[in-house]
Amino acid sequence: GIQVEQSPPDLILQEGANSTLRCNFSDSVNNLQWFHQNPWGQLINLFYIPSGTKQNGRLSATTVATERYSLLYISSSQTTDSGVYFCAVEGSAGGGADGLTFGKGTHLIIQP
Amino acid sequence: GAGVSQSPSNKVTEKGKDVELRCDPISGHTALYWYRQSLGQGLEFLIYFQGNSAPDKSGLPSDRFSAERTGGSVSTLTIQRTQQEDSAVYLCASSSWSSYNEQFFGPGTRLTVL
Numbered sequence: 281g282i283q284v285e286q287s288p289p290d291l292i293l294q295e296g297a298n299s300t301l302r303c304n305f306s307d308s309v310n311n312l313q314w315f316h317q318n319p320w321g322q323l324i325n326l327f328y329i330p331s332g333t334k335q336n337g338r339l340s341a342t343t344v345a346t347e348r349y350s351l352l353y354i355s356s357s358q359t360t361d362s363g364v365y366f367c368a369v370e371g372s373a374g375g376g377a378d379g380l381t382f383g384k385g386t387h388l389i390i391q392p
Numbered sequence: 393g394a395g396v397s398q399s400p401s402n403k404v405t406e407k408g409k410d411v412e413l414r415c416d417p418i419s420g421h422t423a424l425y426w427y428r429q430s431l432g433q434g435l436e437f438l439i440y441f442q443g444n445s446a447p448d449k450s451g452l453p454s455d456r457f458s459a460e461r462t463g464g465s466v467s468t469l470t471i472q473r474t475q476q477e478d479s480a481v482y483l484c485a486s487s488s489w490s491s492y493n494e495q496f497f498g499p500g501t502r503l504t505v506l
Binding site for chain 2: 310311313315320321322323325328366368370377378379380381382384385
C-alpha cells in the first residue's frame with residue numbers, strides 16, 4: 281500500500297516563530313488532507329489539498345503531486361497551535377475504497 | 393447536529409465481553425469510514441461503506457470485528473470477545489463521495505478493555 285512519511289517527528293518552537301511540516305508519499309493520490317489533532321483527540325480538518333496551494337489565515341499548504349510531497353506552513357505560531365499534525369492520503373489506485381493512510385504525525389509544541 | 397457524532401465517548405469493558413460502537417455521519421454523506429488509533433499502530437483504516445455496502449472488509453483486524461450500516465446513515469462497529477489489544481480510540485469519518493472527497497471525523501470512542 282501507499283506509504284506516508286512526515287517530518288520532523290517533533291518540533292518545539294517559541295511563540296511567534298514560523299514552521300514548515302513536510303509529508304512525503306510513495307504513490308499518486310486522489311486525496312491529501314492535513315489535520316490538527318487537538319488535546320482532546322479531535323481531528324480538525326485543516327486542508328483538503330491533493331494538488332496546488334491553499335491558504336487559511338496563518339496556515340497555508342502546498343502539494344506538488346508530481347514530486348509526491350506536501351508542505352504545511354504555520355506562520356506566527358501561537359500556543360493554541362500545539363498538538364499533533366497529521367498528513368493523510370488516499371491512493372488513486374484504490375478507487376477511493378481504501379480509506380486514508382496516515383503518517384505518524386508531527387508533534388508541535390509552541391512555548392510562550 | 394452538523395458534524396459526525398459517535399457514542400459512547402468512553403467505554404470500559406472486561407476482556408471477553410462484546411461491545412458496540414455507534415457512528416452517526418454528517419447528513420447527506422454517502423461514504424462512511426471507521427479507523428482505529430492506538431499508541432503502537434497509529435491511525436489505521438478499518439472499513440469503508442458506500443451507502444449500506446462495505447465492498448472490502450479485509451482491513452478489519454480479526455473476525456471478531458464486524459460492522460454494518462443501515463438506511464445509508466448510522467453505522468455500528470461490533471467487537472466480540474474483546475481482548476486487551478482492542479483498547480484504542482475508534483474514529484468514524486464521513487464524506488460526500490464526490491470529486492471532492494474530503495473526510496470529516498467524529499470525536500471518537502475511547503475503548504478500554506480490562
